Amino acid sequence: MEVSNKSSKVKLIASGVIPFVFLILLVAYIFGPGSELLDLGVPLPEISMEKVDFLNSEIQVTVRNTGPIPVEIAMADINDRIQPAAVEPDRYLERYETALVRIPFEWNEAEPYRIGLTIEDGTRFEKEIEAAAPALEPSFELLGFFAIIGTYVGIIPVMIGLLWLPFIRRISRQKYHFFLALTAGLLLFLGIDSIEEALEVSNESLSGSFNGVLLVATVLILSFLGLYYTGEKLVSRAKSSRITKPVAIALMISIGIGLHNFGEGLAIGAAVGLGSIAFSTFLIIGFALHNTTEGIAIAAPLSREKKVIGKLVAMGLIAGAPAIFGAWIGGFVYSPFTSVVFLAIGAGAIFQVILTILKWIREQGDKNLSSAAVASGFAIGMVIMYLTSILV
Amino acid sequence: MKIKSRSGIMMMSMFVIIAVSALFVALPEGINAQQEDKVFVTHSGAVVKTTGEILDPLYTSATVEFDPMEYLRDFNYGRVSQLADGTTLREYTLVARDDEIMEVSPGIFYNVWSYNGTVPGPTIRATEGDIVRIKFINHGEKEHTIHFHGIHPAGMDGVFEPVGGNGGQFVYEFEAGPVGVHPYHCHVMPLEEHIVHGLYGVFIVDPKEKRPAADEMVMVLNGLDTDFDTENNFYAANTIPFYYQHHPIQINTNELIRIYVVNMVEFDPINNFHLHGNLYKYYPTGTDIVPSFYTDMITLSQTERGIMEFEYKYPGKYLFHAHKVEFSEKGWVGIFMVNENKEGIESEGYGS
Numbered sequence: 001m002e003v004s005n006k007s008s009k010v011k012l013i014a015s016g017v018i019p020f021v022f023l024i025l026l027v028a029y030i031f032g033p034g035s036e037l038l039d040l041g042v043p044l045p046e047i048s049m050e051k052v053d054f055l056n057s058e059i060q061v062t063v064r065n066t067g068p069i070p071v072e073i074a075m076a077d078i079n080d081r082i083q084p085a086a087v088e089p090d091r092y093l094e095r096y097e098t099a100l101v102r103i104p105f106e107w108n109e110a111e112p113y114r115i116g117l118t119i120e121d122g123t124r125f126e127k128e129i130e131a132a133a134p135a136l137e138p139s140f141e142l143l144g145f146f147a148i149i150g151t152y153v154g155i156i157p158v159m160i161g162l163l164w165l166p167f168i169r170r171i172s173r174q175k176y177h178f179f180l181a182l183t184a185g186l187l188l189f190l191g192i193d194s195i196e197e198a199l200e201v202s203n204e205s206l207s208g209s210f211n212g213v214l215l216v217a218t219v220l221i222l223s224f225l226g227l228y229y230t231g232e233k234l235v236s237r238a239k240s241s242r243i244t245k246p247v248a249i250a251l252m253i254s255i256g257i258g259l260h261n262f263g264e265g266l267a268i269g270a271a272v273g274l275g276s277i278a279f280s281t282f283l284i285i286g287f288a289l290h291n292t293t294e295g296i297a298i299a300a301p302l303s304r305e306k307k308v309i310g311k312l313v314a315m316g317l318i319a320g321a322p323a324i325f326g327a328w329i330g331g332f333v334y335s336p337f338t339s340v341v342f343l344a345i346g347a348g349a350i351f352q353v354i355l356t357i358l359k360w361i362r363e364q365g366d367k368n369l370s371s372a373a374v375a376s377g378f379a380i381g382m383v384i385m386y387l388t389s390i391l392v
Numbered sequence: 393m394k395i396k397s398r399s400g401i402m403m404m405s406m407f408v409i410i411a412v413s414a415l416f417v418a419l420p421e422g423i424n425a426q427q428e429d430k431v432f433v434t435h436s437g438a439v440v441k442t443t444g445e446i447l448d449p450l451y452t453s454a455t456v457e458f459d460p461m462e463y464l465r466d467f468n469y470g471r472v473s474q475l476a477d478g479t480t481l482r483e484y485t486l487v488a489r490d491d492e493i494m495e496v497s498p499g500i501f502y503n504v505w506s507y508n509g510t511v512p513g514p515t516i517r518a519t520e521g522d523i524v525r526i527k528f529i530n531h532g533e534k535e536h537t538i539h540f541h542g543i544h545p546a547g548m549d550g551v552f553e554p555v556g557g558n559g560g561q562f563v564y565e566f567e568a569g570p571v572g573v574h575p576y577h578c579h580v581m582p583l584e585e586h587i588v589h590g591l592y593g594v595f596i597v598d599p600k601e602k603r604p605a606a607d608e609m610v611m612v613l614n615g616l617d618t619d620f621d622t623e624n625n626f627y628a629a630n631t632i633p634f635y636y637q638h639h640p641i642q643i644n645t646n647e648l649i650r651i652y653v654v655n656m657v658e659f660d661p662i663n664n665f666h667l668h669g670n671l672y673k674y675y676p677t678g679t680d681i682v683p684s685f686y687t688d689m690i691t692l693s694q695t696e697r698g699i700m701e702f703e704y705k706y707p708g709k710y711l712f713h714a715h716k717v718e719f720s721e722k723g724w725v726g727i728f729m730v731n732e733n734k735e736g737i738e739s740e741g742y743g744s
Contacts, residue, residue: 057438057587074499080628081721082633084434088444091499101447104438121501124625369564 010133021149043068044234045119047093048207049127050336052115053135056105060135061101061115065093066207074104077124103205107132120178136272138332140156146269146327149284153268154261154284154323157288161295164214168296168303176303177361178377183253184298185381189293191262191350195220197267198343205336216344217289223348225257245360247311248299251303254315256349257294262292263339263346270334272327293384294319301360317386403711436737450638451499457494458510460630464609467596468514470524476623480522482568486513488578488591490532490557497626497633497723502600502618505532505578505589511631512612513593514654518568520597527715530560536586537562537587539579540595541695543569551579573652573697581743588617588658590631594697596652599681606648609641612691613714613724615657622659624666626723627714633723640729644723645707652678653699655692663724664691665700672702689715703728 014101046067051061059078065071071093072239076085085103101117110131118124136152140238168179197215236244269283298315302308330339362369397729429441432448470482490505507513518524528535534557539550544566547553552671555562579589594610614631615624625632643649652670657663666689672692678699704710710728713720 058440072499073447073496075449077722082449082723084446084448084450086432086444086446087439088443090444091447093430100444102440102442104434104440118500118618119623120499120501122502122616122625124619168674342650364554373620379431 002112003008008084008226037064037226040320042310045069045071045121045123046207046209047071047119047125048205049115049117049125050098051334052113052127052129054129054132055135057106057143059103059105059107059113059115059132061103061117062098063093063097063101063117064098064207064261064366066209068095068182068209070094072120072257073099073101073117073264074100074120075118077104078117079114080103080116085235087103097122098209100162109133114388136294137329142331143328146272146331147267147324150265150321150324150327153264153284153288153291157291157315158257158295158298158320159290159313161292161297162299162312162316165299165303165312165322166301167306170267171286174371174373176300177371178373179296179300180357180361181301181374181377181379182384183300183381184361185378186293186297186385187253187256187350187354187381188378189382189385189389191354193385194343194347194350197253197263198340198347201336201343202340210340215340218345220348221352223259223345224299224352225348227252227349227352233285235356244305245306249360250298250311251318253298253353254318254352256346257297257319259342260346261291261294261320262326265323265342266330266334266339266342267326268323269327269330269332270339272331278291291320293381301357333356394640403599406565431535447499449634451498451635452659456632456635460628460629460632460635461641463510463512463630464590464641465607465612466515467517467608469517470674475523477712479568480519481525482518482522483525483527483528484514484516485529486538487529488532488535488536488555490534496616496618496631498541500618502616505536505586505588505591507538507591509595511590511592512614512739513576513591515594515596515610515652517598520569520571520600522568522593524566524568526564528555528562528564530555530557535580536569536578536591537580538576539563540564540576541567541574542595542597543565549579554580568597568678571597572675573597573654574677575654575695575697577656581705584658587656592656594652594654596678601652604635604648606650606652608652609645609649610652611654611665613653613655613657613663613668615719617659624657624722625657627657627663629721629726634727637730639656640727642729642731643704644731644733645704647703649700649702649728653692653700654697655694657694657719660716660719662691662693662716663719664689664715666713667700667702668711669706669708670702670704670710672700673688673697675701704728706730707732708726 044067048064048066049061049064049065058300063073073087073091073093079263083103085101085104086104088100090099110133113129113132114126115129116124116126168176198216202215203325206212220299234246234252244260295316298319299312302312358369410461428447429437429443431441433439434447436641447631461717468484468486471497473481475481486507487508489509492504492509493501493544494511496502504511526538528538528661535554536555536557541546548564548566550564553562574595576593576595580586592612594612606704611629614627615628616626616628617623618629629636653665655663671688674687675683676698677722678697683701707730710730711725712728
């Protein structure tokens with residue numbers, strides 16, 4: 001009995017390993033004796049200028065080798081005029097390695113600049129800056145400024161939105177479902193918005209080799225799965241503890257919105273950091289307006305609870321405060337890669353929240369989502385967001 | 393239940409690991425503070441300290457593969473003999489290649505197509521009425537020719553007689569004329585490609601009654617499109633950007649300077665030549681012995697050329713450059729270092 005058990009185990013392992021061995025042999029053959037089968041064409045070098053900082057009499061470019069082969073940075077130019085420069089730590093860049101190119105240049109504020117880098121084979125890469133603005137130097141003053149902006153954009157609007165709670169509380173079950181669906185509609189819009197933003201950043205500042213679209217999709221799905229799993233855990237634990245299910249759902253909504261607001265903070269911080277003053281003002285007003293509706297999203301599930309003031313404030317902070325952290329990071333340590341990742345995480349979080357809300361409406365209601373209240377709520381949610389987005 | 397929460401932890405930690413490693417990839421690496429600081433001064437006088445490397449388009453040592461200083465005053469008069477009727481015969485050999493890589497600016501490598509291994513090719517020089525015989529050998533992979541500007545029979549025009557690569561040969565023979573400075577270049581289609589890669593040079597025809605003795609030099613104004621986007625990445629007099637700025641051309645006061653200037657720039661409609669602290673007599677195409685202009689600025693279209701003559705009165709450094717400033721800031725700029733002329737030093741003449 002024992003012997004046969006052992007041999008069946010061996011068989012199990014062998015049956016798992018043998019295909020793997022063949023796979024290794026196949027790969028070894030293709031790269032070894034069969035390598036003439038492969039004609040991958042000419043690998044072209046590629047670099048991406050991820051960040052440009054305008055300092056005192058100097059322009060600094062953070063450059064990354066995003067091509068398939070190592071490159072050497074050979075020359076820098078401003079507006080197509082060759083300039084002596086320094087490159088730190090050195091001019092040789094392995095794949096995905098970064099370097100800092102420091103170009104002494106008396107630049108003028110608010111003027112556009114085209115920064116060019118030429119590599120050893122003579123290929124020139126260019127990045128256009130719409131308006132030069134001094135790089136932000138971290139200071140307590142600026143830290144405070146971003147905190148205030150984050151508060152205006154994140155916390156206050158969400159809190160204002162939460163004030164709709166007493167109203168939602170007094171309405172009928174149908175109308176309550178309408179508001180829940182409205183929330184889902186608002187969030188769906190935000191989710192799509194985040195994806196669009198992430199793709200835009202990856203298009204503008206991230207090289208093709210990061211596979212921007214796939215990066216967004218992968219991070220989005222991972223964040224969705226991670227949050228969905230923990231969310232379900234939270235909800236299922238809510239049954240056996242003091243947290244009720246609506247509170248658990250509202251908490252998940254807050255976390256999702258918080259991640260989204262983090263992304264918004266990043267966008268504002270980066271816009272200020274890149275000197276797009278008009279654009280950053282626009283973002284601040286637009287996001288603030290927009291985020292009021294996020295308060296409704298948190299208030300809606302909580303409306304059937306009692307003694308919620310403390311919880312509401314806490315959730316308002318969870319949803320709103322990340323805007324402050326986002327602004328700090330966006331303003332001081334902006335990197336397009338992290339922006340894309342954060343925006344995608346935010347989108348994943350939002351889709352997870354939408355699913356949670358829809359499940360909850362279904363459980364609470366007549367086990368279907370086809371009621372007029374749900375459909376109209378969803379649609380109106382989208383329309384509201386679209387209209388406020390036009391203002392942005 | 394326990395197992396489930398453990399898998400939950402695993403799931404979350406996986407998520408955290410992915411997020412953290414993403415950050416690691418995204419954030420630029422720190423700078424090694426232990427390295428020694430290097431200092432460099434830019435053209436505008438700014439002083440920069442760096443722990444890294446300096447990127448500067450100036451060659452700091454004589455590591456340059458093609459020496460523009462040597463090319464400047466190098467004239468090839470050919471192997472001279474007399475024909476039966478007493479006419480002078482000048483024989484030259486030009487070998488074309490198209491497989492060489494040359495470092496054209498520090499750290500930047502470019503595939504040059506060349507006559508006798510240099511861009512521009514050798515400056516060929518003859519006197520009006522001489523018989524010029526050029527043995528052309530093509531060691532390139534592509535077809536090439538030599539098309540001379542000037543007067544010659546149809547069969548010697550270097551257009552309809554492409555010479556095959558890997559050893560193909562052709563002999564061009566014609567009477568030198570007219571007097572002046574003329575370009576020669578490959579005329580195989582696509583023409584632009586052959587010219588831009590460097591298959592050109594200068595052909596000078598001296599008048600029978602020689603021009604006055606002078607310190608003579610050749611400047612071919614050219615551009616390099618190193619990334620093949622039909623726009624020049626560099627401009628130069630004699631190929632290497634900024635070379636004569638970093639290595640000033642030494643001349644003497646009160647000595648006649650004669651420059652044979654040929655514009656071979658492609659893609660841009662014009663090029664020009666501006667001289668500081670002086671004016672020059674200009675002979676368009678060099679076909680006349682009376683100057684047409686007295687100026688410090690001429691503008692040249694493609695393959696336009698001429699002869700400039702000037703003398704400096706005061707010693708010191710003088711700039712010369714394209715007044716299309718874009719070109720000068722991409723390499724077409726140089727300096728004349730004018731030294732006090734000590735008596736006894738004779739002007740460098742020319743002749744065979």
